[in-house]
Amino acid sequence: MATRPSHTRTASTNLGTNASQRPLEGRVAIVTGASRGMCKPAISPPQTHSRRHRP
Secondary structure: OOOOOOOOOOOOOOOOOOOOOOOOOOOOOOOOOOOOOOOOOOOOOOOOOOOOOOO
């Protein structure tokens, strides 16, 4: 059985070495499916087709 690679922990979520990037130390964000556009609308959209009514 192959061994797994060792896990290394980075200092922040900014993985780049570019000096213009600020590290995100001490900041917390809750990312939900809604903020990513993955939710259903709370109110259903209006019906676009007309219904036939009997006289």
